[in-house]
Amino acid sequence: MDDLNIWSPILLTAKLASVTTLILMVIGTPIAWWLARSGSRFREAVAAVVALPLVLPPTVLGFYLLMALGPDGPGGMIASLYGARSLAFTFEGLVIGSVIYSLPFVVQPIRNAFEAIGDRPLEVAATLGASPWDRFWSVAVPLARPGFLTGAVLGFSHTVGEFGVVLMIGGNILGETRVLSVAIYDYVETLNWAPAHMLAAGLLVFSFLVIFTVMTLEKRWRFKREDRP
Amino acid sequence: MLMLRFAKLLLLLALLSGPAFAGDTRVAVATNFTHAARALTTAFERETGHRVRFSFGATGQLYAQISQGAPFDAFLAADQVRPQRAEVEGLAVRGSRFTYAMGALVLYGGNKRPVQEGTLATTAPDRLAIANPATAPYGAAALETLAAMGLLETYQERLVRGTNVAQAYQFIATGNAELGFVALAQVFDQAPTDYWLVPATLHRPIAQDAVLLTRGETNDAARAFLTFLQGPEARAIISRMGYHLPTAKGGASDG
Numbered sequence: 001m002d003d004l005n006i007w008s009p010i011l012l013t014a015k016l017a018s019v020t021t022l023i024l025m026v027i028g029t030p031i032a033w034w035l036a037r038s039g040s041r042f043r044e045a046v047a048a049v050v051a052l053p054l055v056l057p058p059t060v061l062g063f064y065l066l067m068a069l070g071p072d073g074p075g076g077m078i079a080s081l082y083g084a085r086s087l088a089f090t091f092e093g094l095v096i097g098s099v100i101y102s103l104p105f106v107v108q109p110i111r112n113a114f115e116a117i118g119d120r121p122l123e124v125a126a127t128l129g130a131s132p133w134d135r136f137w138s139v140a141v142p143l144a145r146p147g148f149l150t151g152a153v154l155g156f157s158h159t160v161g162e163f164g165v166v167l168m169i170g171g172n173i174l175g176e177t178r179v180l181s182v183a184i185y186d187y188v189e190t191l192n193w194a195p196a197h198m199l200a201a202g203l204l205v206f207s208f209l210v211i212f213t214v215m216t217l218e219k220r221w222r223f224k225r226e227d228r229p
Numbered sequence: 230m231l232m233l234r235f236a237k238l239l240l241l242l243a244l245l246s247g248p249a250f251a252g253d254t255r256v257a258v259a260t261n262f263t264h265a266a267r268a269l270t271t272a273f274e275r276e277t278g279h280r281v282r283f284s285f286g287a288t289g290q291l292y293a294q295i296s297q298g299a300p301f302d303a304f305l306a307a308d309q310v311r312p313q314r315a316e317v318e319g320l321a322v323r324g325s326r327f328t329y330a331m332g333a334l335v336l337y338g339g340n341k342r343p344v345q346e347g348t349l350a351t352t353a354p355d356r357l358a359i360a361n362p363a364t365a366p367y368g369a370a371a372l373e374t375l376a377a378m379g380l381l382e383t384y385q386e387r388l389v390r391g392t393n394v395a396q397a398y399q400f401i402a403t404g405n406a407e408l409g410f411v412a413l414a415q416v417f418d419q420a421p422t423d424y425w426l427v428p429a430t431l432h433r434p435i436a437q438d439a440v441l442l443t444r445g446e447t448n449d450a451a452r453a454f455l456t457f458l459q460g461p462e463a464r465a466i467i468s469r470m471g472y473h474l475p476t477a478k479g480g481a482s483d484g
Contacts, residue, residue, distance in 0.1 A: 066399070066403050066405060067403060069405065070403050070404045070405045071404040071405070072404055076404070084355060085354075085355055085356065085404075085405075085407065086356070086404065086405040086406075088389075088400070088403075088405040089356055089389045089400075089405065089406075167392065168396075171356070171358075171389030171390060171391070171400065171406075172361060172389070172390040172391075172392075173388075173389060173390070185392075186361070186363060186364070188290075188293055189287065189289035189290050189293055189363075189364045189392075190289055190363050190364055191289070191292075191293060191296075
């Protein structure tokens, strides 16, 4: 039975986390830049919205997503463009859910990194005649590199560890929505301890390595910055 | 001496007024039985004074919890396999197992359309919601029904699986799946045209067994609840809430 296929959930999870991280880097960077540099009085309100998935139970997110992806929501409208009825139970639906769910994990480190640069380097670049676009790409982004790396790693690993949202909008389809965490849940429920152990231990090691890497990298970067004259 | 007599009197009084000995019990119940269980407790608590607290979940999930020492005194499963296994593995009291209800499967479309026998063959929905067949008996019965109707191949790729019938129902109710197989117990209060009652001949019987867990062996409230479950009042409630009744005490054939 295909239920014992452990490679499909592993590959699917890697694909979901990669696509999600890529999208999050693209949309998270301008958000982080705006949050770090804007003087708008709505800044903290927007920051709070971005941070919401940190506190909301995945069931709340999953419930709203189930409504939003369905035929009466915006997801259903998009789906109807290609003759489907709902974006729930699809890989695309999971990507939408994961992007929302992991957004704060990407935006926060990048925002911190942008804020840490301060005004000085950007002002210097401006006096040297650099355009805002140029200042962003050749001054801010390189200086904020540690933030980007931390954001990418956290976004990726948080998506790997996602469970509640996927359980509520996924429908458990092999190769499409049955990700690692759901596969483990199934194995535990059906008393298939062996594959459950295998996948669970794999995730444990993976998570440790991720956290360890992020901590090591951050430490090294901090030293480097403090060493600079 | 006087004290002792007084104590005896107290004991006698307590014995006479049942509810004074009222106890608490925690019972693990398969999700599909949620409504029925609630209706049953009202009657049970009024009659005995005992208190029952339920934990609802998928049968497989509850069993996994029980095998790891979850604090339940009795287990109302959605199948016979897990209670049997609980007996074999010493998690349940031997000989306490009985069938309390026979599940009925329906095809349901979220009261947006009338559903009948031919609906599956004629409408071809792109998503068909079922409970996970690996863990939920209603899911397994849904697969058997599709196979018996010769539609399994058509729908194999279009199945979306909820962790239990409650989630399958939720997928349909939110419109994300057009049709799905759920329990009659979830839709019995809706218009009869909203669902098609699958003939019991299309799938193996969904016999739902209850068992007294080892933990609840000395719990009077748990024992009383299981006894109540087999009585005429409980059977009337169970039948009203969308289940068939097991034929004889002790249950249908062990499959």
